[in-house]
Amino acid sequence: MNLFRPISSPTIKGTAQSIWVKPKSQRQNLDFDKALPPQESRFRFITDETQLNNIEKIKYPIRVFDLKGLGFTDKEAQDFITLFSDDSGMAEDLYTMKIKQIEFLKRKLPGHEERLNGFLKDYYTGRKDLIEISDLIQQLQGDNKIKFNSIGPTRSRSIQSFDIKQTPDNNSWYFIYVLSNNYQQDVTASDYRSELREFNWTALDKTSHPLFKKFIASIAELTGELLDKKNIEKIKMTFHEVRVYAPGSPAPEGPHQDGTQIVLTAFVIERKDIDGGKSIVYNGAPSEKGTSTCIEKTLEPGQGCFHTDTGTPIWHYVTPIEKSNSTQDSLNRPSRKTLGLDIEVVLKNYN
Numbered sequence: 001m002n003l004f005r006p007i008s009s010p011t012i013k014g015t016a017q018s019i020w021v022k023p024k025s026q027r028q029n030l031d032f033d034k035a036l037p038p039q040e041s042r043f044r045f046i047t048d049e050t051q052l053n054n055i056e057k058i059k060y061p062i063r064v065f066d067l068k069g070l071g072f073t074d075k076e077a078q079d080f081i082t083l084f085s086d087d088s089g090m091a092e093d094l095y096t097m098k099i100k101q102i103e104f105l106k107r108k109l110p111g112h113e114e115r116l117n118g119f120l121k122d123y124y125t126g127r128k129d130l131i132e133i134s135d136l137i138q139q140l141q142g143d144n145k146i147k148f149n150s151i152g153p154t155r156s157r158s159i160q161s162f163d164i165k166q167t168p169d170n171n172s173w174y175f176i177y178v179l180s181n182n183y184q185q186d187v188t189a190s191d192y193r194s195e196l197r198e199f200n201w202t203a204l205d206k207t208s209h210p211l212f213k214k215f216i217a218s219i220a221e222l223t224g225e226l227l228d229k230k231n232i233e234k235i236k237m238t239f240h241e242v243r244v245y246a247p248g249s250p251a252p253e254g255p256h257q258d259g260t261q262i263v264l265t266a267f268v269i270e271r272k273d274i275d276g277g278k279s280i281v282y283n284g285a286p287s288e289k290g291t292s293t294c295i296e297k298t299l300e301p302g303q304g305c306f307h308t309d310t311g312t313p314i315w316h317y318v319t320p321i322e323k324s325n326s327t328q329d330s331l332n333r334p335s336r337k338t339l340g341l342d343i344e345v346v347l348k349n350y351n
């Protein structure tokens with residue numbers, strides 16, 4: 001039995017218009033009560049919910065892993081990291097730059113906050129451009145004008161969606177590529193992440209690589225261990241390849257959930273000359289009383305963090321990154337590169 005071998009070459013399906021996000025009201029609530037305990041998993045974890053002794057009892061799976069724990073050999077792990085250290089196919093993410101620009105204007109021109117808030121939604125989605133608020137920008141003087149003009153993209157990104165299915169014997173997983181470069185998060189309407197965004201597709205030479213397929217099949221199998229695998233019709237995944245430049249914030253929205261059932265918040269590919277970027281997982285919304293911090297860990301290259309998300313009390317955050325004091329200036333911008341997955345399970349009896 002080879003769990004990690006796709007049964008056929010990837011097939012291509014879907015249209016550029018298709019998106020997979022369902023409204024919350026149509027979502028299945030998953031029951032994690034029968035999740036396979038981490039000690040019985042076929043995978044080995046660096047940290048899991050049963051090892052977290054700062055919390056009395058965590059009812060939901062939280063697993064920190066590395067590639068070796070997923071069954072990669074040292075060479076496979078190194079090759080996988082090398083494959084994704086390359087940024088081909090990625091493009092600058094202008095969405096975060098737009099938020100920074102408007103936040104800056106709101107700080108400097110506080111009397112215009114309402115107008116700027118109204119403008120942000122249309123600017124964010126590309127329906128309006130900065131020309132619409134040129135009268136406000138012209139009010140900036142001296143240093144502020146220079147600072148505003150220097151706000152540029154601080155991250156680059158690609159995405160790829162997949163449907164992951166099982167062979168009839170439940171022994172292997174295979175992919176169907178969903179051809180959509182649209183991305184929308186199932187969060188409240190007032191949250192800018194609810195807006196439809198477009199990103200580059202991840203380069204096909206990466207997503208068709210056998211080690212990428214092994215990685216995705218491992219995460220599908222790990223997901224299957226949390227539920228009754230035989231009842232899974234398919235797993236919908238949206239893959240994110242993200243590089244954040246320092247100084248910058250991997251989670252500008254603060255502590256959050258991503259609006260999906262399960263999330264691989266970050267699998268770290270590279271930490272280039274940076275400090276910070278510590279992953280924090282909370283048991284409970286951080287704004288509420290009684291919330292505890294489950295995990296505070298700076299993930300190293302080759303390590304990832306996988307846990308439940310919307311519909312459970314598990315929230316997460318990543319601290320900002322800065323250029324490391326201990327490194328010399330070099331031509332390369334300090335940065336943190338990660339992979340992420342939004343994971344949505346469709347059970348067989350669900351229409």
Ligand SMILES: [Fe+2]
Pocket residue numbers: 256257258265316
């Ligand atoms: Fe997130």
